[in-house]
Amino acid sequence: MKIFFDVDYTILGLDDTLRPNTLETLEQLKQDKHEIYIWSGMGERWEVVEKHQLTPLVSGVYEKPTHHFHERLEELGVPFEPDFVIDDYPEVVSAFGGVWVPPYFFKRSFDEEMNRIYRIVNDFVHTGTSEDRQYRAKGTIVPLF
Numbered sequence: 266m267k268i269f270f271d272v273d274y275t276i277l278g279l280d281d282t283l284r285p286n287t288l289e290t291l292e293q294l295k296q297d298k299h300e301i302y303i304w305s306g307m308g309e310r311w312e313v314v315e316k317h318q319l320t321p322l323v324s325g326v327y328e329k330p331t332h333h334f335h336e337r338l339e340e341l342g343v344p345f346e347p348d349f350v351i352d353d354y355p356e357v358v359s360a361f362g363g364v365w366v367p368p369y370f371f372k373r374s375f376d377e378e379m380n381r382i383y384r385i386v387n388d389f390v391h392t393g394t395s396e397d398r399q400y401r402a403k404g405t406i407v408p409l410f
């Protein structure tokens with residue numbers, strides 16, 4: 266699948282650290298033959314990708330639409346629709362389908378979200394859905410909790 270990860274508060278904290286296990290999870294997803302894309306409402310964040318050594322793992326870096334999600338892909342130069350998105354902003358996740366993650370702010374010793382994301386991706390690959398409450402099917406408009 267073409268999996269799109271948001272930057273701020275999804276993989277990157279306010280303190281400029283990566284969420285724990287981001288690198289390992291992206292490596293595993295790539296090994297599983299997924300294509301990893303990084304996008305952000307703040308533009309093409311190559312500086313983050315390069316600083317945190319994600320460049321060999323990603324197939325593209327784009328600006329993310331923050332409204333009219335499908336309609337604006339072409340305008341922003343995103344050449345295809347994401348198959349699955351990971352984001353702390355629930356509307357994006359509902360628009361394309363994927364995983365909502367609680368915002369990551371600061372480096373801390375316990376954060377299992379990346380493992381959870383990996384499990385949900387695999388649920389989706391094997392069954393087309395996931396029982397995890399952080400999974401959202403494409404087009405859903407449901408409150409998270």
Ligand SMILES: [Mg+2]
Binds near residue numbers: 275352353354
């Ligand atoms: Mg974000």
